[in-house]
Amino acid sequence: MKRIAIIGASHAGVVCGEKLREFGFKGTINLIDRVPGLPIQKPPLSKGFINFKDTELNNLYLRSNEFYESQKIHLMTGSNVRSVKRESKSIILENGLEINYDILILAMGANAKLPVNVPKRTENVYVLRDINDAVRLKEGILRGKNAVIVGGGYIGLEVASSLRNVGLTVDLIEIGPRILSRVSSQFVSEYLTSIHQKKGVSFHFSEIIEDILYSNSDQVKAVKLRTGHIIECDLLVFGIGVSPNIALAKDLGLSVIDGIKVNNEYLADDDIYAIGDIAFCPDRSAKRVESVFNAQFSATVAAASITCSPLPAQQAYWFWSDQYDLKLQIAGILPEPNNNRLVRSEVFTGKKEGSFSVWSWHQNKFVCVEALEDVQAYTVGKRILEQSIDITPEIIKNNSANLKNLLKKVT
Ligand SMILES: Cc1cc2nc3c(=O)[nH]c(=O)nc-3n(C[C@H](O)[C@H](O)[C@H](O)COP(=O)(O)OP(=O)(O)OC[C@H]3O[C@@H](n4cnc5c(N)ncnc54)[C@H](O)[C@@H]3O)c2cc1C
Structure with missing residues (x-):
């Protein structure tokens, strides 16, 4: 070879x-x-x-x-x-x-997906997948004032936070009843929603765009929602997966x-x-x-x-997202929302003010930790997943004040 x-x-x-x-x-x-x-x-x-x-x-x-x-x-x-x-x-x-x-x-x-009824080359319509998309979007941000973002996944939310940081208005349209519905617990999703709202993002849940209104120059000037509500915008960003x-x-x-x-x-x-x-x-x-x-x-x-080398040991899947000045770190994967009724999630406050972690079990098996500004909870949860340690919500509850010690006890 x-x-x-x-x-x-x-x-x-x-x-x-x-x-x-x-x-x-x-x-x-x-x-x-x-x-x-x-x-x-x-x-x-x-x-x-x-x-x-x-x-x-x-x-x-x-x-x-x-x-x-x-x-x-x-x-x-x-x-x-x-x-x-x-x-x-x-x-x-x-x-x-x-x-x-x-x-x-x-x-x-x-x-990046774009709805079939949206013309690809419309000047002020954006997706974000590579450097060319990012450069285009940055130029749009310099010219624009009002943004509509479609999709409340990580990309949509990170773009929302970046646009609010530079002073644009943001309306975020989400087809589901909450943000991050496929990938995060209800608690994380509600917490981040409240942060974005405090920063000035307007959410439109369980909504879709029914019509896009163009100006004479073929630029998007507004979107019309299913409810008939019209939102004017000079940037339309799709973060729909x-x-x-x-x-x-x-x-x-x-x-x-x-x-x-x-x-x-x-x-x-x-x-x-x-x-x-x-x-x-x-x-x-x-x-x-x-x-x-x-x-x-x-x-x-x-x-x-x-190369016929030893295969690396399986590690826990991990992910992070930065929104405003907050870091969310996730280890493990939550099951699809249709399995959510079998998921038990527990929330623990962290040491730093405002920090917390959400620990989730699916059919009594620990599957995921989502940690907001709580590196220790993330690190400990990730280790527990990687070592397939059988841990119950009660054990975490009893040790939440000192998670480092918990690792010593169970490993
Ligand atoms: C804006 C953004 C923010 C993200 N933030 C995070 C984050 O915070 N944390 C995280 O864990 N993940 C994040 N992700 C996801 C992460 O970037 C992807 O999971 C990762 O890039 C996947 O890497 P990949 O190499 O598999 O695919 P890609 O990064 O999609 O790369 C595929 C490459 O293949 C090339 N290609 C495709 N077809 C052809 C062809 N026919 N000929 C030649 N070349 C071709 C493309 O040009 C591209 O460069 C983010 C993604 C985006 C877009």
């Missing part, structure tokens, strides 16, 4: 290249991405980048130019992959160039269930791996996971599998 091609040079693809070298792979690594320039970290795009706290591109790069050179990773950005031929094991780029591989790694992530980039995978005849189905080594089929947001690994998680940790972990497992 001499040549590895990775399609997608982002959180998963870059780490995979890095780990392949770390695990001793000496052959060619071609790391291909359609976005030009050095690959960029995504989390800061909805945070410091669009609220003008840190707009320096140098601080956003995943790795420096020297890294790719020293690791002999051939970075080919600005190269869109048009197709892959399985028989000849070759990748065809948009410009016609053909790249051969022995092992192919699909790390093409996901695309993503669709995994599976067109190539389908052409390759891979099994696709939401994402590309992979085994516990992230192998999708002979000589083809899929990692990061694009992959669905039922052996490790009941649903497809979108997070930096998952991108890095799946990349590490795939690199270990390719």
Whole structure:
């Protein structure tokens, strides 16, 4: 095995290249991405980048130019992959160039969704997935005053906080009865709602946009909700989730269930791996996971599998979100909302003023800790998950004043 091609040079693809070298792979690594320039970290795009706290591109790069050179990773950005031929094991780029591989790694992530009835090129309509989207949105923010955000998931909420920080009005439209309904406990969702309301965000729950009103110049000037309520705006931002980039995978005849189905080594089929947001690994998680940790972990497992190195131990899934000056850290995954009635959640206050953590059990099994400004609760909860320690709400309650000691007692 001499040549590895990775399609997608982002959180998963870059780490995979890095780990392949770390695990001793000496052959060619071609790391291909359609976005030009050095690959960029995504989390800061909805945070410091669009609220003008840190707009320096140098601080956003995943790795420096020297890294790719020293690791002999051939970075080919600005190269869109048009197709892959399985028989000849070759990748065809948009410009016609053909790249051969022995092992192919699909790390093409996901695309931001836009409702079908919204024209893609409307000047003041935005999504946020990559650096080009973020630069566009930042320019819109400089020109605009009033924003409507559709979607109360993490992206929508982080954009809302960034826009309030720079003084825009924000109306947030959420189709469900609460924010973060797919991923957080009721308590966290209500707490963050109240924070956003205090900061001036107006929420419209269980609502959808029925009509978009345009000015003569084809700019959105307002949205009309199902109730008939009209909200004027000069920015319309959609944060309504993503669709995994599976067109190539389908052409390759891979099994696709939401994402590309992979085994516990992230192998999708002979000589083809899929990692990061694009992959669905039922052996490790009941649903497809979108997070930096998952991108890095799946990349590490795939690199270990390719180089016949020991596979890393399973870690707890973790995620974070920054809104205003608050940090939320989550370890574990809450079950889908339709399973929520089987979930028991307990809230404990932390040591720092205003901090707390929510611990959740599904069918009596501890599954998730959500910690707001409470690093200790997050760290302890994550360790408990990773070591599969059988912990009850009563044990946490009795030890909530000193969680560090609890770890000593139970490990
Ligand atoms: C604004 C924003 C904020 C976020 N904040 C957080 C956070 O706080 N915490 C957290 O854990 N996660 C966060 N995430 C999620 C996290 O960034 C993703 O889970 C992560 O980027 C997934 O990495 P990936 O490499 O699998 O996919 P992606 O990052 O989506 O990268 C896929 C790459 O493939 C390339 N590509 C696709 N198709 C082709 C093709 N045909 N040819 C060539 N190249 C192609 C794309 O250009 C892209 O660069 C955030 C995401 C966004 C967008």
